[in-house]
Amino acid sequence: MTKEMTGAEMVIQAFLDQGVEHIFGYPGGAVLPIYDALFHNNAIEHILVRHEQAAAHAAEGYARSSGKVGVLLVTSGPGATNAVTGLADALMDSIPLVCISGQVATHLIGNDAFQECDTVGITRPCTKHNYLVRDVNDLARVLHEAFYVAQNGRPGPVVVDIPKDVQFATGTYIGRDNIQHKTYRPKLDAEAEKIAAAVDLIASAKKPIFYTGGGVINSGPEASRLLREFARLTGVPVTSTLMGLGAFPAANRQWLGMLGMHGTYEANLAMHDCDVMVCIGARFDDRITGRLDAFSPGSTKIHIDIDPSSINKNVKVDLPIVGDCGRVLGALVDAWKGRGLKIDQGALDAWWGQIDRWRGRNCLAYRYSDTIIKPQYAIQRLYEATKDKDVYITTEVGQHQMWAAQFFHFEEPNRWLTSGGLGTMGYGLPAAIGAQKAHPGSLVVDIAGEASIQMNMQEMSTAVQFDLPVKVFILNNKYMGMVRQWQELLHGGRYSHSYSETLPDFVKLAEAYGGVGIRCDKPGDLDAAIQEMINVRKPVIFDCIVDQQENCFPMIPSGRAHNEMLLSDSAEDLDSAITDEGKMLV
Amino acid sequence: MPQTSEHIERHTLSVLVDNEPGVLARVIGLFSGRGYNIDSLTVSEVSQEGHLSRITIVTAGTPMVIEQIKNQLDRLVPVHRVRDLTAEATSLERELAMVKVRGVGEARVEALRLAEAFRARVIDATRESFVFEITGKSDKIDQFAYLMETVGLVEVARTGVVAISRGPQAM
Structure with a gap:
């Protein structure tokens, strides 16, 4: 399809051709022509956020929960700079976004015009790719390329910066089918000999482990299905990064829980002691590895990743496999079945015996109280109340995020939306808005902290305006809890500026926005209060007053190894269940 | 790391x-x-x-x-x-430099003699200066510039390295 139209109309037409149904944005001088084109369009719904950072996070929540590309529309200057945090977040967590930003007219670029900034310069290191379009006849190609680049290979954010005169100018629009990218062709399939080498290594393992990440989820639901099948066929234990939760069902016996800094005892010790590690769509991040020179010292490592630059970046691996997780898992399953391979059952049983002894340590145990709500208990009750529902969970960043990862259990991919790489406080509420837009009939809960939520609190207004009944479940401990925890453990208990002074009354605040506020401070009242929250078909802020002193364990302190975890003093010390060898590792 | x-x-x-x-x-x-x-x-x-x-x-x-x-x-x-190109044993590397030297009398003659030895060309001359053009590997240019210091080196402009593989194949 080729057709004459204005640049602004091309943006809308490209959205339609790309199947975009929802966009998140905020108008301003340099995008008015696009907003004008949007005014005449009924097929695309625009969700007006209250801050451009939230537009980016909402688009991330939308993308992550639906598997589609998230789209945001912002103006020049501050519109673009406000979106930068969300773009950086999406880059770190490999979330496909297309961000359209307005720019001052081409003849003004470089003149310090009103609301001008060097958007492509500023966003270059925090996007997968970006474009400044100076000629309206390039615009359609660039827009389609942007969608292609955002979602193919390792997904990521792409910015298209469009000067205002280009939006007004008339040019030739070409449809998406007429576009082929010149250079960008990610490799999806692995070489047959690498697949053969991988299944040989796995089949000969005595203490294998699958360490999976967000790449499995990004690859699509089929990758999660294949992971489950491969795990079932091999009997290998599975752990996952924060980003990968849900790819493997938490209810499965082979699930070890999350690994890493706040991962489970069994997952981290299994990583440390394994002899064959299969990393699938994860990147050996520092939260995962702990001290690098002590990371899983005795294992042969297989690394499956679509991004060649992730391989051998932090950890030297023995068998790198570049390709899409889903396609590679499919090839592994076929090879395993085709050759009728089997792991030495005796060795695998012994490995599971060891893992079960580590599990017996019950590393997530905490002291229940019937007078004060423990944050872990609050998450557990929330999980029990919602586990049979169609639920999506987002989080902010901090202790509550780690407790949510530990105590909320996911059976399906795309249900868990959290800021992993960048660790962006303020992510959860806008991400919940995006997820709710993608899944209008589902229950969407932002598990939040009282500090994080205030970073994008204004989005309550968006939720109310667009009738998005998101639930903000605040674990209110009156501290920036993770900061307080580090100050306690590493800075002599000097709580420098981590106390949340002069908190707003969250119940009144919810009401002021036109939502519903609920407060609960007694363990005995919690279930009824959670039920009340679920039943309300409106945005809710749930102010859950929890123990201020509770720390998040287990914890691998920075710069320590997996076998140097700190456990909560209330973790059950099952001496008899741990071998002498195991004790050495505690 | x-x-x-x-x-x-x-x-x-x-x-x-x-x-x-x-x-x-x-x-x-x-x-x-x-x-x-x-x-x-x-x-x-x-x-x-x-x-x-x-x-x-x-x-x-x-x-x-x-x-x-x-x-x-x-x-x-x-x-x-x-x-x-370093991983492939057979590649060619060259750099071009322009070297400005100022001097009179014996220093000027010595500069010309050195330039000849290094196969540098004179591309500009005044009664008290030369600009030489020299091409070669970076260490050859380093050496030339070092020697010119003794006869009145003023400044050096270098292109940086360009490289290409030997043989008929493109990169």
């Missing part, structure tokens, strides 16, 4: 890129953002109809870092190809 004990290697990389605005900034930003070294960098269009530019980068790092640099460059969207 834990492998600090690994030895540092110098590598010359050829990078073929789309000649579009910002492509050099992407490459340089990658090096500065990730803390890689740039010892030398040259860039110029090599195919007008194909809108292709060739960037030659001399960098230094451990083998693991060099591998990272190549992979990071390769995943930039406008990059067509990355080739490590």
Whole structure:
């Protein structure tokens, strides 16, 4: 399809051709022509956020929960700079976004015009790719390329910066089918000999482990299905990064829980002691590895990743496999079945015996109280109340995020939306808005902290305006809890500026926005209060007053190894269940 | 990076890129953002109809870092190809320099004698100065500039290294 139209109309037409149904944005001088084109369009719904950072996070929540590309529309200057945090977040967590930003007219670029900034310069290191379009006849190609680049290979954010005169100018629009990218062709399939080498290594393992990440989820639901099948066929234990939760069902016996800094005892010790590690769509991040020179010292490592630059970046691996997780898992399953391979059952049983002894340590145990709500208990009750529902969970960043990862259990991919790489406080509420837009009939809960939520609190207004009944479940401990925890453990208990002074009354605040506020401070009242929250078909802020002193364990302190975890003093010390060898590792 | 004990290697990389605005900034930003070294960098269009530019980068790092640099460059969207010319034994490297020398009498004669020995050409002359043009490997230019110091070196302008593989194949 080729057709004459204005640049602004091309943006809308490209959205339609790309199947975009929802966009998140905020108008301003340099995008008015696009907003004008949007005014005449009924097929695309625009969700007006209250801050451009939230537009980016909402688009991330939308993308992550639906598997589609998230789209945001912002103006020049501050519109673009406000979106930068969300773009950086999406880059770190490999979330496909297309961000359209307005720019001052081409003849003004470089003149310090009103609301001008060097958007492509500023966003270059925090996007997968970006474009400044100076000629309206390039615009359609660039827009389609942007969608292609955002979602193919390792997904990521792409910015298209469009000067205002280009939006007004008339040019030739070409449809998406007429576009082929010149250079960008990610490799999806692995070489047959690498697949053969991988299944040989796995089949000969005595203490294998699958360490999976967000790449499995990004690859699509089929990758999660294949992971489950491969795990079932091999009997290998599975752990996952924060980003990968849900790819493997938490209810499965082979699930070890999350690994890493706040991962489970069994997952981290299994990583440390394994002899064959299969990393699938994860990147050996520092939260995962702990001290690098002590990371899983005795294992042969297989690394499956679509991004060649992730391989051998932090950890030297023995068998790198570049390709899409889903396609590679499919090839592994076929090879395993085709050759009728089997792991030495005796060795695998012994490995599971060891893992079960580590599990017996019950590393997530905490002291229940019937007078004060423990944050872990609050998450557990929330999980029990919602586990049979169609639920999506987002989080902010901090202790509550780690407790949510530990105590909320996911059976399906795309249900868990959290800021992993960048660790962006303020992510959860806008991400919940995006997820709710993608899944209008589902229950969407932002598990939040009282500090994080205030970073994008204004989005309550968006939720109310667009009738998005998101639930903000605040674990209110009156501290920036993770900061307080580090100050306690590493800075002599000097709580420098981590106390949340002069908190707003969250119940009144919810009401002021036109939502519903609920407060609960007694363990005995919690279930009824959670039920009340679920039943309300409106945005809710749930102010859950929890123990201020509770720390998040287990914890691998920075710069320590997996076998140097700190456990909560209330973790059950099952001496008899741990071998002498195991004790050495505690 | 834990492998600090690994030895540092110098590598010359050829990078073929789309000649579009910002492509050099992407490459340089990658090096500065990730803390890689740039010892030398040259860039110029090599195919007008194909809108292709060739960037030659001399960098230094451990083998693991060099591998990272190549992979990071390769995943930039406008990059067509990355080739490590140091990893291939048979490649050619050249650099061009212009060397300005000031002097009279015996120093001036000595400058000319040295230039002849290095096969440098005179491309500008006044009664008290010369500008020499010299082409060769970087260490030859280093040596020439060093010798010129004794006879009145004023300044040096260097292009940085360009490199190409031997034999009939393109990169």
